[in-house]
Amino acid sequence: MRLAGLMLAGLVLAACGSTSAANPDAAQLNVAVRDLREGQVVDSVPCLRADLPEHHTHVHVGVYVDGVAVKVPAGIGVGRPWGFDNTGFLATGSCFAWLHTHDTTGVIHIATPEVTEFTLGQLFQVWGQPLSTAGAFDYNGKLTVLVNGRRHDGDPNAIDLTPFLNVILELGQPPTVPPASLYDFGSLQK
Numbered sequence: 001m002r003l004a005g006l007m008l009a010g011l012v013l014a015a016c017g018s019t020s021a022a023n024p025d026a027a028q029l030n031v032a033v034r035d036l037r038e039g040q041v042v043d044s045v046p047c048l049r050a051d052l053p054e055h056h057t058h059v060h061v062g063v064y065v066d067g068v069a070v071k072v073p074a075g076i077g078v079g080r081p082w083g084f085d086n087t088g089f090l091a092t093g094s095c096f097a098w099l100h101t102h103d104t105t106g107v108i109h110i111a112t113p114e115v116t117e118f119t120l121g122q123l124f125q126v127w128g129q130p131l132s133t134a135g136a137f138d139y140n141g142k143l144t145v146l147v148n149g150r151r152h153d154g155d156p157n158a159i160d161l162t163p164f165l166n167v168i169l170e171l172g173q174p175p176t177v178p179p180a181s182l183y184d185f186g187s188l189q190k
Contacts, residue, residue, distance in 0.1 A: 029065050032073070036126075067173050120167060132157070
C-alpha cells in the first residue's frame with residue numbers, strides 16, 4: 001500500500017511538470033558581481049589599482065529573460081568600496097579588472113596595457129556567474145546567444161570579445177521585438 005502511494009505521488013508530480021524550482025524572471029535573475037581585491041587574478045584577468053592602461057576598447061552584453069531586459073550591473077570587475085559620480089557612473093574602486101563595467105548599460109570596458117584577447121567565458125568568470133550552453137546565471141534552460149545579431153550555436157564561453165561586439169543572451173523566450181544587432185557605442189568608438 002505504501003509503495004502504491006509513493007508511485008501515485010510520483011505520477012502526480014510528473015504530470016504537474018518538473019519537480020525542480022522554477023527559473024527566475026527578469027526581476028529575480030541573480031546578476032550579482034564577484035567581490036574582487038587588488039592583485040586578484042580571475043581566469044588570467046588581474047584586478048589592478050589603475051584604470052588607465054594604454055589599450056581601451058568596448059563590447060556590449062545584453063541579457064533578456066523571457067523577453068524582458070535585465071540590467072547588467074555596474075561593478076563587474078571592480079573591487080569595493082565603490083564611488084559613483086552624480087550620473088551613476090562608477091568612477092572609483094579599490095581595483096579595476098581588465099574587463100569591467102562602470103554603469104548598467106551593458107558596456108564592458110576592456111582596458112589592458114597591451115592588446116589582449118578575452119572571451120565571454122572570462123568575462124563571466126570575472127563577473128562571478130556561470131555560463132554554459134544550458135543556461136546562465138541562476139537560469140537553467142533555453143539559452144540563445146546572438147553575436148552582432150547572428151545566432152551563435154557553439155559554446156558561449158568561447159566567444160571572442162572583439163572591439164565593439166554586441167552579445168545578446170536570451171534566456172527562455174526571446175523578446176517580441178528583437179534586440180538591435182549592433183549596439184550604438186557613440187563616443188566610445190573614438
